[in-house]
Amino acid sequence: MKRRSLIYLHTNQNSCKQIIGKVFIKPEEKYKNFGLHSSPGFLYNQPSVLVGRTDVVSMTPWLAPIIWEGTFDPTLVDSIYKQHNLTIATTVFALGKYTRFLKDFLESAEEHYFVGFRVHYYLFTDQPEAVPEVKMGKNHRLTVRRVPSMDRWQDISMGRMEILEKLIENELASEADYIFCLDVDTKFYGRWGSESLGRLVGVIHPWFFDYPRDQFTYERRPESQAFIPAGEGDYYYTAAAFGGSLADVHHLTKTCREQMNIDAANSIEAIWHEESHLNKYFLYNKPSKLLSPEYLWRDINISVGQVKIIRFSHVAKNNAEVRPN
Amino acid sequence: MGPDGKGIPLSPWLAPIVWEGTFDPTLIDSIYKQQNLTIATTVFALGKYIRFLKDFLESAEQNYFVGFHVHYYIFTDEPEQVPAVELGEDHHLTVIKVPSSNRWQEISLSRMRRLEELIESQLVNEADYVFSLDVDTKFYGHWGVETLGRLVGALHPWFYSSPREQFTYERRPESQAFIPYSEGDYYFIGAVIGGLVKDVYQLAKTCREQLEIDASKSIEAVWQEESHLNKYFLYNKPSKLLSPEYLWDDKKSKPEEIKIVRFSQILKNYAEIRPNP
Numbered sequence: 283m284k285r286r287s288l289i290y291l292h293t294n295q296n297s298c299k300q301i302i303g304k305v306f307i308k309p310e311e312k313y314k315n316f317g318l319h320s321s322p323g324f325l326y327n328q329p330s331v332l333v334g335r336t337d338v339v340s341m342t343p344w345l346a347p348i349i350w351e352g353t354f355d356p357t358l359v360d361s362i363y364k365q366h367n368l369t370i371a372t373t374v375f376a377l378g379k380y381t382r383f384l385k386d387f388l389e390s391a392e393e394h395y396f397v398g399f400r401v402h403y404y405l406f407t408d409q410p411e412a413v414p415e416v417k418m419g420k421n422h423r424l425t426v427r428r429v430p431s432m433d434r435w436q437d438i439s440m441g442r443m444e445i446l447e448k449l450i451e452n453e454l455a456s457e458a459d460y461i462f463c464l465d466v467d468t469k470f471y472g473r474w475g476s477e478s479l480g481r482l483v484g485v486i487h488p489w490f491f492d493y494p495r496d497q498f499t500y501e502r503r504p505e506s507q508a509f510i511p512a513g514e515g516d517y518y519y520t521a522a523a524f525g526g527s528l529a530d531v532h533h534l535t536k537t538c539r540e541q542m543n544i545d546a547a548n549s550i551e552a553i554w555h556e557e558s559h560l561n562k563y564f565l566y567n568k569p570s571k572l573l574s575p576e577y578l579w580r581d582i583n584i585s586v587g588q589v590k591i592i593r594f595s596h597v598a599k600n601n602a603e604v605r606p607n
Numbered sequence: 608m609g610p611d612g613k614g615i616p617l618s619p620w621l622a623p624i625v626w627e628g629t630f631d632p633t634l635i636d637s638i639y640k641q642q643n644l645t646i647a648t649t650v651f652a653l654g655k656y657i658r659f660l661k662d663f664l665e666s667a668e669q670n671y672f673v674g675f676h677v678h679y680y681i682f683t684d685e686p687e688q689v690p691a692v693e694l695g696e697d698h699h700l701t702v703i704k705v706p707s708s709n710r711w712q713e714i715s716l717s718r719m720r721r722l723e724e725l726i727e728s729q730l731v732n733e734a735d736y737v738f739s740l741d742v743d744t745k746f747y748g749h750w751g752v753e754t755l756g757r758l759v760g761a762l763h764p765w766f767y768s769s770p771r772e773q774f775t776y777e778r779r780p781e782s783q784a785f786i787p788y789s790e791g792d793y794y795f796i797g798a799v800i801g802g803l804v805k806d807v808y809q810l811a812k813t814c815r816e817q818l819e820i821d822a823s824k825s826i827e828a829v830w831q832e833e834s835h836l837n838k839y840f841l842y843n844k845p846s847k848l849l850s851p852e853y854l855w856d857d858k859k860s861k862p863e864e865i866k867i868v869r870f871s872q873i874l875k876n877y878a879e880i881r882p883n884p
Binding site: 335 | 613614615616618619620621622623624625629630631634638730752758762767768770771789790791793794806841842843844845846847850864874880
């Protein structure tokens, strides 16, 4: 896809014309909240109130942070979050030929992803025997779950929502605080850490961050549950990475799963599958934190001015070769 | 200063810093209106400070959480002097009588204890958020739900560009409010404290306890409870910061980065209104 060069992420949506009544954010109190404690003697540079990056926008109009390099102090955020003894569940699906991406995904994650924190990977695959041996860092562990093969990559993609919903319901409540759901045809190249934690976290799609909303590839047919009309929309989010607290991600996955089922009953499949439904969800259930395209980039070999560090990126793949259909 | 005269929107621990232009008021209002919230607001007006109440309340009614449930709690030693101000729909006011004092520092110090007690006895059952505001102030612009958060502090209008060594933190190690020169994020003003009722309770209780420890050692922090507040916020970081738009000083001329003054300390003659120098 040919892209003109990007200038910066800006809220080119000047007004929030949307069905205001449907917008919802869970009241703060109900979320398992904890303090942001730091200890005497912990030293770091003084933050500035007036000097910082001016090439990107780092807050949404509903005051959710948008995480870019330079907006946070990694040592400080780590020290704050380390006090809470957190477990971050991380799901990844590798079916059919996609198992070939696992080694790089896991090895690079071990170098960059929540280093020093407790991470439990849940790896869903139809070929457990194809899962490579990857040495896990301290406090990182991996569980493999077999799932049935599927003939259509779209079904694999959409089916993830139900599996995630059930995983959270049945297992994670007693053992994890946060969950991230990541695509496997990817690799980590830089830090992905506790700055990404939040109640409901969306990642801005690397191809759309400077498009006007009417060019977002939202589902535009009113017959689909994922429908978003022209004139509405904050950002275009990727389905390759999303996360948050268990309760919030459960609600997200459940809602998307229900809406996909309704669509299926009406013989309609949203244009970008679960990503279309995810975008609908995030429009009316605003994320409490957004990750910039540093957190899901297009390709390590493509560089764009405002993306100063590529932390996690799709890897080049030959679709015809890896997809079952 | 950044080339476009804008303030930084995030603290290094990713707490939003609220400036004009960072939020959409209509969107944010619509989000919060669904939650049926009550915002308690405490104000202390003792002795001659009672003269500030009329302007404070009238300007609040024009600007402060308009359209939301607000319950003001006015602490005063002269309840009969509280002016009758017409309150908007869903705004209520309760007057609480407290003893007079002949030291302004003492009045300042007791606010933490009163806030703690009010939360324990009432707010915990009836409010979601609480703000504690100074009374020698006036609203000039919108103050709304963009300010709500778990724990909210406001940047002091005189110190937001200063290096941390120049912050007027308490520097004597003997005080519970002590902060060494090598530490400090921001200098927060004591005139604005906010947050969820339970989080402000923790703040008020901790500050009150530390004030008592200091008192028992005959030490009074350089800026009274503001010193203790700054200590608290250094080690219990606010989840949201308000830019100096939210507490300006009428004595200060408005620089480029302050696009709107929402709430400000008004000009006053200290000698005239304080019970003691």
